[in-house]
Amino acid sequence: MTIDQITRDANVYGDDISEIYDLLYLRRGKDYAGEADIVTSLVRERVPHADSLLDVACGTGEHLKTLRERFSRVEGLELSDAMRARARAKLPGVAVHPGDIRDFRLGRVFDAVCSLYSTVGYMSGTGELDAAVASMGRHVAPGGVLIVEPWYFRDGFADGHIGDDVVREEGRTIARVARSARDGDTVRVQAHYLVADGAGVRHFEHTQVMSLFSRAEYAAAFERAGFTAECLEETGPLLAGRSLFLGVRRDGSAR
Structure with a gap:
């Protein structure tokens, strides 16, 4: 199994992202x-x-x-x-x-x-x-x-795009930064998350492999x-x- 295939299998969201997913996207205005x-x-x-x-x-x-x-x-x-x-x-x-x-x-x-x-x-x-x-x-x-x-379609993707978000609710702040890198028709989206709350500050990374x-x-x-x-x-x-x-x-x- 290739490294990219292993990463693709890790595309599936686990507990870390699932726990903050709604807050992140709803506060972004989705x-x-x-x-x-x-x-x-x-x-x-x-x-x-x-x-x-x-x-x-x-x-x-x-x-x-x-x-x-x-x-x-x-x-x-x-x-x-x-x-x-x-x-x-x-x-x-x-x-x-x-x-x-x-x-x-x-x-x-x-x-x-x-x-x-x-x-x-x-x-x-x-x-x-x-x-x-x-x-x-x-x-x-x-x-x-x-x-x-x-x-994104193959002809409309901006290589090297950097995205960032900071969202807050009472007692918790979430920061996300991500960068997309293209290799042919494959894109790796590397994202880092910081979650700060009453329990402290935790960090995790999630890399997704996407296709154009x-x-x-x-x-x-x-x-x-x-x-x-x-x-x-x-x-x-x-x-x-x-x-x-x-x-x-x-x-x-x-x-």
Whole structure:
């Protein structure tokens, strides 16, 4: 197993990051409810009767908190034990399944399936991208909708980007600094965290290995999975200019 593959396996969030994840992103201004409403609108524009949804790689379940109010049946899927435990704690009555985006089988279909916040960027190449889209696609009912938020496209990534955040709540401050370094179509995002609270100051590091794909490669994965695909480049301020890929499953597509 290569060093990069070992690091990719470590992409899965453990307790350190899961414990501060909600505070970090909510205090940064991430509008989970607004994003969930965008997803709902996109689904209902194409399938007005849609009433069930699966959120793949649902993290701590923040999108699902709103989506469960928009659809009669919602479920989640999450690989990280720590993130899944937090999602289940805040979503009583909602099934949050363990599973890998690349190969999961729940044995039922939904009117809509979504995967947000660029989880597909963790796929190590087009083979894994195809597998992930196909795995999600088999859970979409004929005529239903698949929405996937890509990571950066190959032609739009700024090598060497440095990101930083400081967020505070009563009794605790979190600082994060990260740098991205590109090697071909692979990007290593090295992040350092400092968490200060009543127990002291602790530091941990988390390095993620991501992949850059083209628009054509995302579209091809959708087509191979049996979906007509479109790339929505103008998603508005709530998604901070991030793109979405949306596909409608063709009737009779293989699951």
